[in-house]
Amino acid sequence: MASSASTTDLRRQNRHLVLRAIAEHGAVSRTVIAESVRLTNAAVSRIVRELVEARLLTEYPATGKRRRAGRPQIRLGLADNGAFVLGMAITLNQKEVVLATCRGEVVARRDCAGLPLDRPEPALAALAQAAVELIAESGRDRRRVLGGAALIAGRVDPATGELRAGGPLGWRPVDAAGTLARLTGVPFVAEGRAAALLQAEARQGCAAGLRDVLLVNVGLRLGSALMLDGAPVRGAANEAGQLAGFPSDGATLDDTASGLAILRRLDDLGLTKSAGPADDGQRLRDIAEPGESLPVAARTVLADSGAELGKALRLLATVLKPQAVLLAGQVGRHPDYVAGVRRAASDPALAGRPFETEVSALTTAQSAVWLALDRHLFHERFDLGRLAPERAGGSALAAA
Numbered sequence: 215m216a217s218s219a220s221t222t223d224l225r226r227q228n229r230h231l232v233l234r235a236i237a238e239h240g241a242v243s244r245t246v247i248a249e250s251v252r253l254t255n256a257a258v259s260r261i262v263r264e265l266v267e268a269r270l271l272t273e274y275p276a277t278g279k280r281r282r283a284g285r286p287q288i289r290l291g292l293a294d295n296g297a298f299v300l301g302m303a304i305t306l307n308q309k310e311v312v313l314a315t316c317r318g319e320v321v322a323r324r325d326c327a328g329l330p331l332d333r334p335e336p337a338l339a340a341l342a343q344a345a346v347e348l349i350a351e352s353g354r355d356r357r358r359v360l361g362g363a364a365l366i367a368g369r370v371d372p373a374t375g376e377l378r379a380g381g382p383l384g385w386r387p388v389d390a391a392g393t394l395a396r397l398t399g400v401p402f403v404a405e406g407r408a409a410a411l412l413q414a415e416a417r418q419g420c421a422a423g424l425r426d427v428l429l430v431n432v433g434l435r436l437g438s439a440l441m442l443d444g445a446p447v448r449g450a451a452n453e454a455g456q457l458a459g460f461p462s463d464g465a466t467l468d469d470t471a472s473g474l475a476i477l478r479r480l481d482d483l484g485l486t487k488s489a490g491p492a493d494d495g496q497r498l499r500d501i502a503e504p505g506e507s508l509p510v511a512a513r514t515v516l517a518d519s520g521a522e523l524g525k526a527l528r529l530l531a532t533v534l535k536p537q538a539v540l541l542a543g544q545v546g547r548h549p550d551y552v553a554g555v556r557r558a559a560s561d562p563a564l565a566g567r568p569f570e571t572e573v574s575a576l577t578t579a580q581s582a583v584w585l586a587l588d589r590h591l592f593h594e595r596f597d598l599g600r601l602a603p604e605r606a607g608g609s610a611l612a613a614a
Contacts, residue, residue, distance in 0.1 A: 228261055233265070243290070269295070271293055301583035304367065307496075310324065365406070370406040413446070413581075428530070470519065
């Protein structure tokens with residue numbers, strides 16, 4: 215006879231399969247779910263009944279043609295208010311907290327643009343407070359907030375949620391996930407920004423179906439992540455795939471192709487003027503804003519910086535042979551920067567191998583939401599008991 219522990223694990227695994235199927239296919243019938251996850255109709259019906267009673271799923275009237283004779287098949291989908299997650303972006307030029315539904319739809323947002331990032335503990339405490347206030351102001355039941363995910367510009371150990379190296383933030387090592395969980399009262403995970411962006415794009419974005427992908431996130435600083443044979447490549451120190459220090463024109467890519475490098479060139483040309491490092495984030499947002507009309511000289515700087523990145527990527531492509539290179543971030547999505555990368559990618563006069571480019575449309579906050587859903591809801595260890603009405607809720611901050 216199977217032990218109670220193994221039975222519980224099997225039920226969680228089957229529930230995980232059903233939730234994944236609904237998340238991937240949208241509103242579908244019990245029969246379609248059973249066919250896609252290879253469970254019996256009886257098993258799927260039992261799991262669905264539990265999820266409907268927990269208000270995580272909702273039933274929709276059948277539409278269109280019937281698949282077979284008999285009663286119309288009721289479709290099942292994730293409920294609007296079934297569960298929620300927190301997404302958090304912590305980068306030099308983006309400090310933001312969002313609350314999203316189990317469908318990934320953002321229902322509340324808090325911009326923390328003016329938050330100082332000079333020390334990790336006060337910054338994390340302020341972001342946690344913003345998250346608690348955001349839940350309260352949204353009117354959503356905080357007992358149905360399953361957890362959160364923080365995307366941080368730096369080197370993060372995803373297994374522990376610890377920031378090992380602050381990178382652009384200049385932070386010392388800190389237990390980011392543990393600190394946020396303690397201060398918000400909900401479980402948290404933490405991940406490097408570029409790595410989480412790549413995971414989200416591989417799941418439901420422009421990298422879906424690809425096995426070998428390199429993502430380069432270009433903001434104030436340059437971040438990157440690598441996936442080979444469908445798995446993230448991190449290395450023992452979580453440093454594999456990091457391109458900021460890659461040689462470029464006698465310096466590094468961070469010196470020639472990042473947002474800060476672009477700002478320095480624009481300053482040298484007299485097209486912009488710095489009021490100090492604290493002003494750089496807003497200046498870059500103004501330049502990279504979609505539809506912003508820029509002088510020809512500024513557009514040339516963006517294109518030339520993209521070309522510097524493209525030259526380096528051609529060399530990397532000879533070894534990695536990626537199916538695609540994804541460009542992300544405020545600068546990485548700018549049409550002139552993208553044009554520069556693509557110009558170098560296809561230039562036969564340059565050393566290296568040509569490569570295909572795609573532009574990521576996902577923001578850091580959106581990727582944080584998808585990571586939170588992946589770890590707290592669409593996970594084989596998801597505990598449905600956490601959504602029980604008698605679940606004790608509350609935040610350390612809210613109770614303080």
